[in-house]
Amino acid sequence: MSPRKSVAETAATRDRIIGSALALASAEGLEGLTIGRLAADLAMSKAGVIGHFGSKEALQLAVLDAAVERFTLRVPARAVGARPGTERLARTYDEWIAYMAEDEGHGGCFLTSVATEFDGRPGPVRDAVLAALGTWTAYVKAEIDTGIGACELPEDTDVDQLAFELGGVVLAAGQSIKLHRDPQAPDRARRAVARLLGAP
Structure with a gap:
């Protein structure tokens, strides 16, 4: 696998996690967002999900950034x-x-x-x-x-x-x-x- 493809795939996975997290948080609240539920929905391991962000709080902030971007465009x-x-x-x-x-x-x-x-x-x-x-x-x-x-x-x-x-x-x-x-x-x-x- 080339480094360029690896970086692109990592970014795509991160975006997929954020998209799923945003949908989940929209329905159940940002605090209700759990790594376990997200991992199950995405068919990923918990470590695979959290590895892209480092902490639940960092994931929450990434989801909030995505929501702000969506609001701005909409x-x-x-x-x-x-x-x-x-x-x-x-x-x-x-x-x-x-x-x-x-x-x-x-x-x-x-x-x-x-x-x-x-x-x-x-x-x-x-x-x-x-x-x-x-x-x-x-x-x-x-x-x-x-x-x-x-x-x-x-x-x-x-x-x-x-x-x-x-x-x-x-x-x-x-x-x-x-x-x-x-x-x-x-x-x-x-x-x-x-x-x-x-x-x-």
Whole structure:
């Protein structure tokens, strides 16, 4: 076996482990992710699974990184073509709401679920969740500032408050979609976002 092929196969196996771990964690929580269950699902040994990461925590962080990448490609990346400001924000939140409502086995938004799971657990995973959410909040606030500058929002708009309220809409939508199975939740959430962004 050539070194190049070996490296490629190792990377492919690692990606396969992360993909399976993400699916499992989406259904049972990141803390519920066990090496034994993952090894059984992948028909691998426990040593073979953990050898790619070194520890369960490192695996959790890798899964979180994969979830952030998936979210980025699924939500803000699809809004890149929209006009900066309220149009882009509306498009971004529309994509996020659609993402939560999709039936892809991820059970709502993985990131918001993990944020709730680890909000009271200090450590590297919680720190990584905070960093990811901090990046998202900065993105939202920058678009709000752009909207204010373009006179799409009132000059005296409280940026922090608006970002907080938009986030609240998403959390409520996630619970209604995932827990209550409310088919009207996505439309309700979109109407709430539109109202907050000043749409007629």
